[in-house]
Amino acid sequence: MTTIALKTFTAWKTFVFAFLCLFTFQAYASAEPNINKEGIALSGYDPVSYFMDAPMKGYPALKYTFEGSTYQFENEENRQAFIQQPTKYAPAYGGWCAWAMLDGEKVKIDPLSYKIIDGKNYVFYNGFWGDTKEKWNEKANKDSEALLVKNADIQWSKL
Incomplete structure (x- = not known):
């Protein structure tokens, strides 16, 4: 696959994922x-x-x-x-994906993709669009994991 085709595919994949997240969020807005x-x-x-x-x-x-x-x-x-x-x-956030909850979105999860943080079970999406637990862990290495949890908690409380 050429570099341009790969970038186009990646951009398309990101667009479709964002659209599906928006649809999921609107469908489950409580x-x-x-x-x-x-x-x-x-x-x-x-x-x-x-x-x-x-x-x-x-x-x-x-x-x-x-x-x-x-x-x-x-x-x-x-x-x-x-x-x-x-x-x-x-599980935290009613069993919705902890990574998506950072944006206040409800996304279905893979029940085998999880992480226990300070005695609480956080579950994640893992499928065609990638493993969000990996994304969570990468961001946790850059930022404090406690800060990620705090931000997701804030988004959950708004729902």
Whole structure:
């Protein structure tokens, strides 16, 4: 691919991504959680398992609803831990992409792209348009990660 073609493709990709982000933001312009058609958060992954070795799929029979999101759990012990401390285990920003939240946008996530920061689970988009967790980490190296969280928190509070 020539340099001009690569720059054109990159510019086109950026334009389409911005358009989709704008559409997503307008479609979800309230503080509703990121859930599927069945009301399930994190694509069915157990929110407590993120704080252990790795995210694990939960079972539909083991569920609990908190702030409009139904979470599924790998085992009863995790379900009970969540019931006792839901704000500890529920993902930041209603389960929307932390990187996109810096701009006040709601973007769907890849439930396996996440980062625990100061005891809170931040989830990220990872797909055709790139891995936003990598972008977050790059910006965190330049700026303070606490500042990124603070800015995303401000945007979330506006929604």
